[in-house]
Amino acid sequence: xxxxxxxxxxxxxxxxxxxxxxxxxxxxxxxxxxxxxxxxxxxxxxxxxxxxxxxxxxxxxxxxxxxxxxxxxxxxxxxxxxxxxxxxxxxxxxxxxxxxxxxxxxxxxxxxxxxxxxxxxxxxxxxxxxxxxxxxxxxxxxxxxxxxxxxxxxxxxxxxxxxxxxxxxxxxxxxxxxxxxxxxxxxxxxxxxxxxxxxxxxxxxxxxxxxxxxxxxxxxxxxxxxxxxxxxxxxxxxxxxxxxxxxxxxxxxxxxxxxxxxxxxxxxxxxxxxxxxxxxxxxxxxxxxxxxxxxxxxxxxxxxxxxxxxxxxxxxxxxxxxxxxxxxxxxxxxxxxxxxxxxxx
Numbered sequence: 001x002x003x004x005x006x007x008x009x010x011x012x013x014x015x016x017x018x019x020x021x022x023x024x025x026x027x028x029x030x031x032x033x034x035x036x037x038x039x040x041x042x043x044x045x046x047x048x049x050x051x052x053x054x055x056x057x058x059x060x061x062x063x064x065x066x067x068x069x070x071x072x073x074x075x076x077x078x079x080x081x082x083x084x085x086x087x088x089x090x091x092x093x094x095x096x097x098x099x100x101x102x103x104x105x106x107x108x109x110x111x112x113x114x115x116x117x118x119x120x121x122x123x124x125x126x127x128x129x130x131x132x133x134x135x136x137x138x139x140x141x142x143x144x145x146x147x148x149x150x151x152x153x154x155x156x157x158x159x160x161x162x163x164x165x166x167x168x169x170x171x172x173x174x175x176x177x178x179x180x181x182x183x184x185x186x187x188x189x190x191x192x193x194x195x196x197x198x199x200x201x202x203x204x205x206x207x208x209x210x211x212x213x214x215x216x217x218x219x220x221x222x223x224x225x226x227x228x229x230x231x232x233x234x235x236x237x238x239x240x241x242x243x244x245x246x247x248x249x250x251x252x253x254x255x256x257x258x259x260x261x262x263x264x265x266x267x268x269x270x271x272x273x274x275x276x277x278x279x280x281x282x283x284x285x286x287x288x289x290x291x292x293x294x295x296x297x298x299x300x301x302x303x304x305x306x307x308x309x310x311x312x313x314x315x316x317x318x319x320x321x322x323x324x325x326x327x328x329x330x331x332x333x334x335x336x337x338x339x340x341x342x343x344x345x
Contacts, residue, residue, distance in 0.1 A: 005180065005331065005334060005335065005338075006180075007175075007176035007177075007179040007180050007188065007189065008173070008176050008177075008180060008327075008330055008331045008334050009331075010094065010097070010098060010101065010176065010189070011101065011169070011172050011173060011176050011189055011327070011330075012327050012331070013098055014098055014101035014102045014104075014105065014172070015102075015105060015107070015169070015323060015327060017098060017099070017101075017102040018102040018105040018106075018107050018108055019107055019108050019320075020108070021102070021108070022107075022108030022109045022112060023103070023106070023108075023109045029103060030071075030074075030100070030103050030104070030194060030197065031103075031197060031201055034067060034071065034197065034198055034201045035201060035205060037066075037067060037070075038063065038067060038201065038202060038205050038206065039205075041063045041066065041067070042063070042205075042206065042216065045059035045060070045062070045063060045216060046059075046212060046216070049212075049216070051212065053215045056212055056215035056216045057215045057216075057218055057219070059216060060206065060215065060216040060217060060218055060219045060220065061219040063202070063206075063216075063219070063220070064199070064202055064219040064220045064223055067198045067201075067202060067220075068195050068198045068199055068202075068223065069195075070198075071194040071195050071197065071198035072187060072191045072192070072194060072195035072198075073191075074194060075100065075187070075188075075190035075191035075192070075193065075194035075195070076187050076188070076190075076191040078096055078097055078100050078190055079097060079187070079188045079189075079190050079191060081093070081096070081097075082094050082096065082097040083184060097190055100190045100193075100194070101172060101189060101190055101193060104168045104172070104190075104193035104194060104196070104197050105164070105165055105168055105169065106160070106164030106165060106168075107164070107165045107319070107320070107323065109164075110136075110157065110160050110161065110164050110165070110316075110319075111316050113132070113135065113136045114136070114153050114156065114157050114312060114316060115313075115316075116132045117129050117132045117133050117136075117149065117153045118153065118309050118312060118313065120132055121146055121149060121150070121309060122309065126145070126146065126149075129146075129149050130142065130143075130144055130149065133149055133152055133153065136156050136160070137152050137155075137156050138290065139152060139288040139289060139290055140288075140289040140290065140291070140292065147306055150306070150307050150308065150309060150311075150312060151284060151286065151306060151307055152288075153307075153312050154276070154282065154284060154307040154311065154312045154315060155273050155284050155285075157276075157312055157315045157316060157319075158272055158273045158275070158276035158277070158284070158315060159269050159272050159273055161235070161272065161276070161315075161319045162228060162231060162232050162235050162268065162272040163200060163228065165319060165323060166231050166232075166234070166235050166322070166323070166326070167196060167200070167227065167228045167231040167232070168193045168196050168197060168200075169231075169323065169326060170230070170231035170234065170326075171189075171192040171193050171195070171196045171227070171231075172189040172190075172192065172193045173189070173326070173330045174189075174192055175187060175188040175189035175190070175191060175192040175193070176188065176189045176330075176334075177330070177333075177334060180334045180337075180338065181337070196227050199220060199223045199224040199227055200224050200227075200228075202217070202219075202220030202221070202223070202224065203217070203220050203221045203223075203224035203225075205217075206220050206221070207220060207221035207224065225266075225267050225268060228268045229267060229268060232268040232271055232272050233271070235272060235275060235322070236254050236257050236258070236271055236272070236274075236275040237250070237254055238322060238325060238326070239253075239275045239276065239279050239318065239322055240253045240254070240275075240278075240279055241325070242318060242321045242322040242325050243279045243280075243318055243321075245279075253275070253278045253279065254275070256274075256278050256301075257271060257274035257275045257277070257278050257300075258271065258274075260274040260277070260278075260285075260298060260299070260300045260301065260302075261273075261274045261298070261300070262298075263298040264297065264298055270297075270298065270300070273285070273300055274300040274301065276315055276318070277300040277301035277304070278300075278301050279318065280307075280311050280314055280315060280318070281301065281304050281305070282301060282304050282305060282306065282307040282308075282311050283299060283300065283301050283302055283303065283304045283305065283306055283307075284299075284300040284301065284307070285297040285298050285299040285300045286299065
């Protein structure tokens with residue numbers, strides 16, 4: 001039983017390591033390598049495809065296949081080394097695997113980034129708050145006042161909680177579950193987590209509906225949407241429970257969040273923001289500027305008060321509680337499945 005639960009415990013340790021260390025700047029991060037590869041592949045793809053849409057789509061599919069497949073193979077290779085080392089009696093064999101898993105999570109780095117914006121606001125340093133905010137959002141931050149800065153911080157805290165924490169955690173748990181069921185030869189938690197991070201990095205670098213990227217970035221953006229779809233809805237379902245509401249009210253909040261998010265162009269971002277908005281009772285959405293162009297996002301939890309610094313901090317704490325809840329539920333599910341398998345005739 002302990003050996004079967006060990007993969008889940010490894011994910012738990014990775015979550016703890018992420019919360020303890022975050023992403024040290026002196027370490028080479030896998031996403032940095034992915035970004036370097038994407039930039040090189042993009043240059044070659046655009047030189048070959050020029051402005052031909054079908055060539056750009058084909059090149060984008062090729063980039064996605066190479067990066068996601070290569071990242072999964074790299075993670076699988078680290079897993080093979082860890083499993084071989086463990087069977088050979090090497091006590092530190094799982095350490096690279098543990099560090100790799102922690103690198104796929106962004107819990108502490110998201111907290112630090114949002115907290116930096118809040119600290120600048122608390123010091124009444126709007127220029128610094130705008131600068132720090134510009135590092136973590138895609139909208140224009142010049143000229144934003146404190147209320148708009150707080151709304152942007154709340155929206156990025158809620159959206160990136162799914163993209164940076166719960167989506168990679170979901171795929172880690174899927175891989176750990178496969179291992180717990182005895183499928184050690186299959187791609188495990190790191191292979192699936194790095195494959196997801198590759199798709200997410202592709203979306204963040206190429207997933208824009210402008211210029212050549214509207215064709216070149218299509219494959220990566222669609223894959224990212226697909227891989228985030230289920231984790232995002234699990235977050236929307238479980239977030240009210242982590243906030244301490246009754247199951248009936250949690251279902252009601254989920255339906256309200258889904259209704260608010262229907263008019264958002266993203267299949268996932270609107271729902272994740274709406275789930276946090278209803279859980280915390282704050283209104284999100286409204287007009288944002290991107291490259292000087294104003295875009296109107298749907299109002300989420302309309303009629304609630306705007307987010308305060310305390311509400312943004314509460315969002316971060318709620319994400320931590322939800323992460324713990326997911327880990328407990330995953331461990332419990334594996335134990336139940338193992339017990340059921342053991343009692344089967």
